[in-house]
Structures are given as structure tokens and as C-alpha cells.
Amino acid sequence: MGITLTETAANRVKLFLDKRGKGIGLRLGIKTSGCSGLAYVLEFVDELNEEDQVFEQHGIKIIVDPKSLIHLEGTQLDYVKEGLNEGFKYTNPNVKDECGCGESLRSIMQNYPQIILPYKKHYTQIILQRVQLRNSVKQCKNPHN
Numbered sequence: 546m547g548i549t550l551t552e553t554a555a556n557r558v559k560l561f562l563d564k565r566g567k568g569i570g571l572r573l574g575i576k577t578s579g580c581s582g583l584a585y586v587l588e589f590v591d592e593l594n595e596e597d598q599v600f601e602q603h604g605i606k607i608i609v610d611p612k613s614l615i616h617l618e619g620t621q622l623d624y625v626k627e628g629l630n631e632g633f634k635y636t637n638p639n640v641k642d643e644c645g646c647g648e649s650l651r652s653i654m655q656n657y658p659q660i661i662l663p664y665k666k667h668y669t670q671i672i673l674q675r676v677q678l679r680n681s682v683k684q685c686k687n688p689h690n
Contacts, residue, residue, distance in 0.1 A: 548573060548600040548607045548617060554624040554633065555603030562605075565589060570599070570606030573622065574613040583616065585635055615639075 550558070562568045568589040578584040590608045593599065598614055600607045609617055620637040 547598075547619075548609055549621045550600075550602040550605055550607055551621065551623040552603050554622050555605040557624040557633075558605045562589070567591060569593070570601075570608050572608045572610075573617060573620070574610055575616045586613075587633060 558571050562570075568591055570590050572586070572588045572590045574586040574588075575583050576586050590606075593608060594610065596611050598609045598611065600609070607622065616639055617637065618639065620635055620639075623634045623636065625631065625634045
């Protein structure tokens with residue numbers, strides 16, 4: 546699944562990177578904060594960390610650390626204008642609840658122990674196991690489907 550980026554968001558990130566004059570991409574992360582427990586973090590990246598996962602679309606690199614990836618797997622990043630407001634919009638399938646501003650969330654993965662292994666092949670296995678677990682929970686909550 547990974548992280549996806551709309552063309553509109555990619556154009557906006559490219560504009561920001563060009564204005565900044567340096568940077569290899571944009572880091573998408575999660576931190577403990579906000580009214581729902583977690584908050585999205587966006588920041589420029591000048592160099593990669595060894596454990597970073599890199600997703601590239603429309604010529605833009607989105608960099609995610611493994612601890613954030615379990616909450617962000619499958620997220621689409623868009624850039625939208627709504628009335629006088631504009632900004633990045635997150636469509637995240639892992640969201641259980643979020644606040645009205647859309648900047649803070651409660652992930653369905655928050656209640657599970659966080660086990661992150663330092664090898665990329667294991668990240669995928671952990672994410673797949675959590676996706677399977679999430680699908681099992683959905684089936685249990687709605688047994689008539």
C-alpha cells in the first residue's frame with residue numbers, strides 16, 4: 546500500500562522545496578499530541594535516516610519513519626482549497642477518530658504494542674499482520690457481512 550500523493554499535493558510540495566532551495570523530500574510522521582492523542586507532522590528532509598521508508602510519486606519523495614508508518618500505511622496526502630482555507634488533507638484508513646480540524650487523530654493501531662524491528666523486510670510483515678488484524682476486528686464487529 547504505502548503512502549500516496551495526489552498530483553496537486555506533489556505540485557505544492559515541489560513549489561515549497563523550490564522556494565526553500567534544498568531538500569530531498571517531505572517527511573510525513575506522527576507524534577503524540579493533539580486532542581485525539583496523535584498528530585500529523587510534515588517537515589522538509591535534507592538527508593535520510595537509515596530506517597526511513599521512501600515513497601515516490603509525481604517526482605516527489607515522501608519519507609516516513611517506521612514508528613509512524615504503522616499509523617500511516619495506506620494514507621493519501623492531498624492539497625486542498627476550501628473557501629479561504631487551504632492546506633494538506635490526510636485520507637488515512639487507520640483513523641479510528643479524529644478531531645474537527647483534521648490535524649489530530651486516534652489510530653486503530655494505538656492500542657496494540659509497538660514492535661519495530663530494524664530491518665525493512667520486517668516492517669512489511671508487521672504492517673501486513675496489523676492490516677490482517679484490523680480486517681479481523683472489522684469482521685467481528687459486523688458479523689453479517
